[in-house]
Amino acid sequence: QVQLVESGGGSVQTGGSLRLSCAASEYTAAVYYMGWFRQAPGKEREGVAAIHTTYGDTYYADSVKGRFTISRDNSKNTLYLQMNSLKPEDTAMYSCAAGDNRWAGNSMFDLRRYNYWGQGTQVTVSS
8 A cells, every 4th residue: 555665876985975865655644654775785774763653663783873864854755864864884775664563572673663665775985
């Protein structure tokens, strides 16, 4: 029911900024949480940032705290990830995810929490 489409990826120098967008379909009223995940070649997919849509609470991986900001514009049905002070280790495929199953797990970055995924957008940070 929910369709997600990411955009905004690209190539930047170390210290640069990018803003990723995730456009969602109209079927988002029952979505309880949304998040951004990334996966670099040879590494497992990891959670980057997430937001509980009901309460507005935000969550971040330790590696991006203070540099990345997740937000949502409900009127536009769009999720954003503002990325500042980018580092080469941020290079990865970034995917947007949403969940409507009210997963009972404690971690916001548990993949089982999310049942809708976008196709991903590539972010490359060069030194």
